[in-house]
Structure formats: C-alpha cells, structure tokens
Amino acid sequence: MKKERIIFCDFDGTITVSDNIVAIMKHFNPPGWEDLVQQLVDKKLSLRETVGAMFALFPASRKEEIVSYAIQNAIIRDGFGEFVSYCQDNGIKLLVTSGGIDFFIYPLLKPFPIANENIFCNASSFEGSTIEILWPNKCDAHCQADCGMCKTSIIRSYDANRYERILIGDSISDFEGAKLVDTIFARSHLIDLCKEKGYAYYPFETFFDIMKQLEAEPVR
Ligand SMILES: [Mg+2]
Ligand SMILES: [Zn+2]
Numbered sequence: 001m002k003k004e005r006i007i008f009c010d011f012d013g014t015i016t017v018s019d020n021i022v023a024i025m026k027h028f029n030p031p032g033w034e035d036l037v038q039q040l041v042d043k044k045l046s047l048r049e050t051v052g053a054m055f056a057l058f059p060a061s062r063k064e065e066i067v068s069y070a071i072q073n074a075i076i077r078d079g080f081g082e083f084v085s086y087c088q089d090n091g092i093k094l095l096v097t098s099g100g101i102d103f104f105i106y107p108l109l110k111p112f113p114i115a116n117e118n119i120f121c122n123a124s125s126f127e128g129s130t131i132e133i134l135w136p137n138k139c140d141a142h143c144q145a146d147c148g149m150c151k152t153s154i155i156r157s158y159d160a161n162r163y164e165r166i167l168i169g170d171s172i173s174d175f176e177g178a179k180l181v182d183t184i185f186a187r188s189h190l191i192d193l194c195k196e197k198g199y200a201y202y203p204f205e206t207f208f209d210i211m212k213q214l215e216a217e218p219v220r
Contacts, residue, residue, distance in 0.1 A: 002219050003164040007087065008155055008177060010169035011098030011105055011121065013188060017075040019171075020104050021051065024070055030057035047099065047173065048148030051122070052133045055101075060126040063103075070104035079207030084112045086211050093163075094118060099149045099173050101133060122149050143176070151177040164219055168210065183217075185210050 012019040025033045033054050040050040058066060087094040096114060098105055098121040105121045123134040139146060140153040147153075155165060155177050165181040167174060170188040178184045178194065184201040186194055194201040204210050 003162060004091070004093065005166060005214075005219055006093040006095065006158050006163045007166045007168060008095050008097045008151065008181070009167075010151075010171075010174050011096055011100045013170040014168055014174075015077060015080055015096065016108065017077055020070050020074055020100055021054070023073050024066060025054060027069055027073070028058070028062075028066065030054075032057055046146035046148075048135060048138075048146045051099070051101075051148055055124070055131040055133050058131045060128060060131050063126045063131070066131075067103050067107075071107050074104065074108055076108070077206060079209075079211065081112060083207035083211055084114060086214075088113065090214075092214075095120065095154065097149070097151045097154050097177075098122075099147070099151075120149060120154055145176065147173070152180060155180045166214075168204070185213070 009015060012021065036045065036050050036053050039045040040047065045053070084094065094114065096105070096109065096119045100121050102121055102123045105119065109119060120137050123136055125132040125134055133148075135148050137149045137154065139150040140156065142156060143150050143152050151174065155167070158165060164183070166183045166185070167177050167181040168185040169178065169190050170186070171190055172193065174190050175193045178186070178190065178199060184194060184199060185204050186201040187204055191201065191203055202210075202213050
C-alpha cells in the first residue's frame with residue numbers, strides 16, 4: 001500500500017520571507033528583548049519561556065499597532081499559493097506547524113484555502129495588562145525541550161508506517177522535527193544544521209522548487 005504524503009510546513013522564514021517575531025521585536029524594540037534572545041542562545045531559557053517573556057514586554061493596549069505592523073510587514077514566499085493548490089490537487093495533507101502567534105498567522109494565511117484545524121501555532125490574549133502568549137500545542141511525553149508549539153509532537157502523531165512525512169523549514173526550531181521525517185526541504189540555518197549532522201535535504205528558495213522535487217520523487 002502506498003503511503004499518504006503529509007507535509008509539516010514552518011511559517012516564519014519559510015512561508016513568509018523573514019521571521020515575524022524578530023521583525024516585531026526589531027521594529028518596536030521593547031527594552032530587554034535582546035537579552036532574552038541571548039538567554040535562549042545560552043540555553044538558560046526555553047523557546048516557550050523566551051517568546052512568552054518577549055511579548056510580556058508589551059502592554060496589551062498596543063495590540064492594534066503590533067498586529068497591523070506584523071501583517072503589513074510580512075511577505076509571502078513565491079509559489080506558496082500554487083503550492084497550496086498543488087497539495088490539494090494531489091491529495092497531500094498540508095499542515096502549517098509554526099512557533100509563531102495566531103494574531104499574524106491566521107490573517108496572513110487567510111487568502112489561502114487551508115483549514116483552521118491544519119494550522120498549528122501559539123495563541124495570544126490581550127485581556128491582561130501585558131500581551132500573554134498561550135500554548136495550545138505543548139510538548140508530549142517524548143519531548144523535553146519546552147518548545148511552546150511542539151513540532152515533533154505533531155509529527156509523531158502521524159504514523160511513519162502510514163505516512164510519508166515531509167518537513168519544510170528554515171531554522172533551529174525545525175531541526176528536531178527534521179530528524180524524524182523521510183524528506184527535508186531546508187533553507188538558511190536549517191541547511192547548516194543538516195550539513196553539520198549529515199542529513200540529506202533538498203535546498204529551496206521558492207515553493208516552486210519544492211513542487212518540482214515532489215513531482216520528481218515518487219511517493220515512498
Ligand atoms: Mg522558521
Ligand atoms: Zn517539544
């Protein structure tokens with residue numbers, strides 16, 4: 001029996017040209033955000049703790065300007081619309097698996113026919129005095145990394161015997177997932193990490209590159 005293809009696609013720096021959380025932080029520059037990033041790099045904070053603490057630097061009253069900046073600033077990578085159609089036409093299940101936040105991901109994906117249940121990201125609340133990030137997709141028992149939005153937990157929930165699992169990503173947050181899948185499409189830091197560990201990967205710049213490769217490669 002042929003396996004069913006499933007794609008786990010990152011959002012920031014993958015579907016969008018650059019990272020939207022970094023763009024928000026650089027633009028509004030709340031005091032302390034760079035120090036939090038340094039603590040993440042030094043492994044003193046988990047990704048979940050870092051993202052939560054960075055957004056807590058903003059009063060919730062700044063919601064409108066932050067949301068509208070994020071949405072206006074983002075650029076969708078070439079070929080993404082065609083890629084969504086390609087997946088639909090070929091019976092490929094496309095999941096967006098993102099460590100980004102709902103308030104920019106849902107609006108930016110709205111033009112594309114992707115069901116909400118196939119979008120996995122963090123959530124947010126503006127009810128308190130500062131912006132609060134909520135974590136509906138935390139790590140399962142097999143992941144101790146405190147990801148916030150745990151990509152490996154989602155990948156594990158799709159049986160490798162039944163699915164040909166494909167990952168598309170660009171950075172360190174995609175690396176643990178890359179270890180699990182059959183096929184890796186990589187750009188930027190994820191290429192360096194794959195090279196370092198000797199993992200096979202296909203480089204991409206646009207979603208047209210990915211479609212071409214998927215066409216060329218028969219389902220396993
Ligand atoms: Mg990314
Ligand atoms: Zn995790």
